[in-house]
Amino acid sequence: MAKRAAAKRKGRGSDAVEGAVNARQPCPCGSGKRYKSCHGSSYGPADVIITRPFDGLAAEGELIALREFVPSATAPLPLKEQGERAVTLATVLPMAAAALVRSDGEAFVGMQVQTRSGDISSDLGRSIRWALTAKPGDVLTVAADAGEAVRLQDVLAADAQLDVTVHGDFSWWIPGDDEPTGEVAMSLQRANEAIMPTERVTADGVTAAYWVDAGDKAHIRWVRPEPEEKLLAAMARLSARGELDLGENTRYAGCFRAHGLLVPVWDLDREMHAKEWAQPVLDLGKRLDAALSTVDSEPLTEAERRSRDGLRGRQVTLR
Structure with a gap:
């Protein structure tokens, strides 16, 4: 037991970086291998993958x-x-x-x-x-x-x-x-x-949201700052009420994990101009904020838990 405790304490000094991956943990790339047998092998034994490299920055x-x-x-x-x-x-x-x-x-x-x-x-x-x-x-x-x-x-x-x-x-x-x-x-x-045509969504209180024309369809991609489980719970609340879209002819397509945060994606009507999505994104942001405020105090209902499981099934991890 003493040896195990010592091993757990090792590397937890004041110089440890939040989000560092231990060599024996699963590799963040999603391969299913241990880090030391995947990306860790190419960086050398002293290196680690920082899964949230921009943590602590407002940007x-x-x-x-x-x-x-x-x-x-x-x-x-x-x-x-x-x-x-x-x-x-x-x-x-x-x-x-x-x-x-x-x-x-x-x-x-x-x-x-x-x-x-x-x-x-x-x-x-x-x-x-x-x-x-x-x-x-x-x-x-x-x-x-x-x-x-x-x-x-x-x-x-x-x-x-x-x-x-x-x-x-x-x-x-x-x-x-x-x-x-x-x-x-x-x-x-x-x-x-x-290059794919891209525009930043500009609205009060909205950051890191972008309209992208991918050719066959257009998307809104929105990097969200909340912890994954809390954001999923809030999105599940909206999904169960049919309020997770951006309006007519739109649908929530899924999300990807990137550098420690979730990036939800919505499919859009390509006929609308990029700037026309500012208000729908702002309105969705307000609904999300309201749902987020209840996550810690109100347990999810059965329908909301099913929605959360469905949302989880539409996630992809990017390193």
């Missing part, structure tokens, strides 16, 4: 959206210590670079990149440190070793939201009237051809 939902499904967007980074050079967060950079400094001196850090560690927050922190001192024209292919542990939470103002601008293409890659050449030109062409 957590927007960060997940920019990482997972918004094709072309930028946002100035509200750094704790703003130096002479500003850094802009971007969804995708040319050749999926981790960071770059354009010829005009403007620095960008990419979200949708191949990570070399189990902690996206650390990769971003290192890329930001690099971007602050790199020279115009420099490109960082993968997150650089900063020589010291640095996470996004260390450099980003915790209570700051992101002022996201969604773009219709990737022309912002190139400053001014410069013409892209070589690999950058090819990368720009491929990115523009693959």
Whole structure:
């Protein structure tokens, strides 16, 4: 028993990161294997996957959206210590670079990149440190070793939201009237051809909600900040009452887990303009808030529990 207790205490010091995955736990990628036999084997025995890398940041939902499904967007980074050079967060950079400094001196850090560690927050922190001192024209292919542990939470103002601008293409890659050449030109062409029309839903109190035209249908994807079980219970309440949709010709399609949060998805009428969904999303948000306020004090009814089981069956996990 003493050995077991010691083993449980091991690694729980003050330096432990919330959301870290033990080598013997199931891998967060959903493979069914233990972490050490799946993603853990490629990162090395000292590394772990952080399942909620943006925890503690007010911009957590927007960060997940920019990482997972918004094709072309930028946002100035509200750094704790703003130096002479500003850094802009971007969804995708040319050749999926981790960071770059354009010829005009403007620095960008990419979200949708191949990570070399189990902690996206650390990769971003290192890329930001690099971007602050790199020279115009420099490109960082993968997150650089900063020589010291640095996470996004260390450099980003915790209570700051992101002022996201969604773009219709990737022309912002190139400053001014410069013409892209070589690999950058090819990368720009491929990115523009693959882009899905996307707009941010702008309404009071609504964050991290996006309209996306996927071709055969349109969707609302909304990163929610609540703990999974509490959100599912609230959604089950609405579902049991037939109030989980966004109005006529819409339906709740399911949700995916991404970096520790749930992202519900609704199928929409493609004939309506993106901006017409602001009010329906706002109204649904109010219904959700009301349902969330009752979850802790009122047990789910039998019908609501059945609804929750049905909602759970329509979830997909993204790493």
